[in-house]
Amino acid sequence: MRTSLSRRSREPGPGEGTARARVDRRTKNLTKRLGPGQIAVIDHEDIDRVSAEALIACRPGAIVNAAASISGRYPNIGPQLIVEAGIPLIDACGPDLTKAIAEDTHVRLEDGVVRDAATGTILAEGTVLTAEGIQSAMAVAREGLSGQLQSFAQNTMEYLVREKDLLIDGVGAPDIITKLDGRHALIVVRGYHYKEDLQALRHYIREYKPVLIGVDGGADALLEEKHRPDLIVGDMDSVSDAALTSGAEIVVHAYRDGRAPGAERVRELGIDPVVFPATGTSEDVAMLLADDKGATLIVAVGTHATLVEFLDKGRSGMASTFLTRLRVGSKLIDAKGVSRLYRSRISGATMLTALFIGLLVLGLAMYNTPGGAIILQLIGARWDDLWAAIVGVFT
Structure with missing residues (x-):
């Protein structure tokens, strides 16, 4: 399969079929500066759906991955979405890829070979993923899913032992200024179909006026829909300064030993944050906090609800999400359920x-x-x- 960039490139380069490379080991950081026609150079094993959709939205000329886009651990759908969008995906180029290609280097891709456009030097070599190859890899991955289930169950038990006080009694949740007692809480994560869900909930938000909680980049998602977050929870690695200074109360998710790298960034903006030490993910922390502070209903936007979504997150700590949902289960409802069940109180008659x-x-x-x-x-x-x-x- 021959990969040509001459038609896809949206910016001029020093030669036909070349484009500028954007390099970052973390996909979510790369998408913040990746432009149309540019080459995304990443190191992302098992590209998940959310990351794939973020890359596709940037309209790159091609994606070059140092790691295996489908490792076989579980059937992740990200690579399939990328290829279906017509974006060439060069796979498994080796761990030194992000060192071999410097930011803003103009490169040329041809048959899975990445060359320096100026000198012709080979910078990396990989495999061009095709639709047929992805289907075969997905079939193998489904066979290995049982091993992931066993690992998931083990991680769940370990997390339950570590966090039993927080899960059972809410011990360890910090005091916050935002009042949630007796109110609905809308928790927004920049995850699966968050844009569609937020748009579907605009009437619900207008009528019930829930406490709006953004989890990291979820705060920016709220601002994009013209809603100001009341509370921002997370490790602060993917939320903008505009969101942090919007007037919302900030809760920094820290490691269990109290280390909170995100707190320094918040303090540099002149904001004194609340620190919440806990294992698990930031969306778990947001749910536990809303539950502990008396929210009567927790509506989740973009969060992880199925086993494949848990595995798609790519963290052993996703077991915490499973247990957190058990903890707040009587209050928790997915945004899609609200949008389907909710109707305006004013009927046509x-x-x-x-x-x-x-x-x-x-x-x-x-x-x-x-x-x-x-x-x-x-x-x-x-x-x-x-x-x-x-x-x-x-x-």
């Missing part, structure tokens, strides 16, 4: 009745004023003329 009453009141008011009476007489005369014309057509 009620709106028609209100319109009829309004017109009736307006007519009575006009009838009892000299000017209004004249207008009604003119309307009546026009109606008589219209009715006479209609009758004339049929007689």
Whole structure:
């Protein structure tokens, strides 16, 4: 399969079929500066759906991956989405890829070979993934899913032993200023279909006015939909300064030993954050916090709900998400469920009745004023003329 960039590139390069490389081992950092037609150079084993969708949205000319895009641990759908979007994916180029290709280097891709466009030097070699190859790899990955289930169960038990006090009694949750007692909490994670879910919930947000909690980049997702977050929870590695300074209360997710690298960034912005030491993911911390502070309902946007989504996250700590959902299960509902079940309290019949009453009141008011009476007489005369014309057509 020959990979050509001459048609896909959106920016000029020093030679036909070349494009500028953007390099970062962390995919979510790379997508912040990746432009159309550029080459994404990543080191991402088992590309998950969220990362794939973020890369596709940037419209790169191609993606070059140091790691195996499908390792066989479980059937991850990310590579399939990338190839279906028409983006060449060069796979398994080796661990030294991000060192061999410098940021802003103009490269040329041809048959899985990455060359320096200026010198012709081979910088890396990999395999061009095809739809057929991905299907075969996915079939193998499904066979290995049982081993991941066993590992998942073991991690779940280990997490339960470590965090039993927090999960059972809520011990360790810090005090916060934001009031959640007796209110709904809407927790937004920049995950699966978060944009569609937020748009579907706009009427619910307007009517119920839930406490809006953004988990890292979820705070920016709220701002994009013109909602100001009330609370931002996370390790602060993927949230913008604009979100952090929006007026929301900040809760930094720290390691269990108290180390909180994200707290320094927040303090540099002149904000004194709340620190919450806990294992697991930031979305787990947000759910446990909302539950501990008395939220009557927790609506989750973009969070992980299925076993494949847990594995797709690529962390052994995803066992914490499973147990957290058991902990807050009686209050937790997925955003899609709310958008399907929720209907505006004002029915169509009620709106028609209100319109009829309004017109009736307006007519009575006009009838009892000299000017209004004249207008009604003119309307009546026009109606008589219209009715006479209609009758004339049929007689």
